[in-house]
Amino acid sequence: MATTYKVPMHRVILALFLIAVTAIAATVAWSFNSGLTWTGICLIAVAGPLSIFYWYMLYITPKRAAITVAEEGILLAAPPFASAVIPWASVEKTFEANLKTDEAFKIIKAKKHMSFGGYKSGVVLIKDDKEAVIVSNRPDVLCFQTADRVYLLGPSDFEGFKEAVEKTAP
Template sequence: MAAIFPVPICRKVPLSFLLFIAMVTTATVWSVRSGFLWTGICLVAVTAPLAALYWWMLHVNPSKTRIIIDDGDLLVDAPPFLKANQPMTSISRAFVANMNDEDEFRDMKKEQCMAFFGYKNGIFKTASNKDAIVVARSNKVLCLETPERWFLLGPKDLDGLIQAVGQVIPVKNA
């Protein structure tokens, strides 16, 4: 049976975004009521499409992000940036670490990703110029090394993921 680990963004990000939208709505209503009709129209014309795009980016895509352990395979599904499949037998080592404490992961270069407020989702380059697939809610992650790339995984239930991976390969805890 497959073990599924969702990786939603922390609640404070969409809530902060909704607060911002409420502020813009208040400014729009004030503009229209105060006689600044065109200011209100411009606020709506600019803010509505951007708000829809950012809502999709900050809430919808992260809510679909998940890590799946199934039949000895690791599947990382993180729309829109990546979908990766890796046999667990090709993982050479697994350990738990804080990305800020590891020289290899501290200053990763962004390739195809989004990263803010501790949430990271996408492909990065490590210090040794190796690809790293990062899907994490915080800096504490399960690090899985393969010959081709790293997987840095930090779902909401990190302990559950460590236990699921530990049933297939040994995991060194920090």
């Protein structure tokens, strides 16, 4: 039986983003004393598209991120930055790690990566130029080491994820 774990952005980050957009829009509207027409044009031309883009990047993209634990292995789907299938046969070692305190997992270089407000998703290089795939919204992660790369996964329900891996992994 497969179990799916979500990796959304924290709600506080989304709320702060909406407050910032509202404050910027109010400042723009207040600063333009030239009339409602020009203020509306500026808000529609600049603030609207930027808000939609950032809302997509901060809400929609992380909301689609999911880690599925199945009998065959782990299915990782965090488009557009990371996607992978990790068969249990390819996993050499599984252990817990902390992205903030473990020096071995400090990001040296990002290949395709998004990191904002605690949410991390993508492919990076870590110590000793090892390639790592990170999908997490927390500092503590479960590390899956394979021959070619390391997978650092930390969904919202971390304890449930660990239990599912312990039950399912051979």
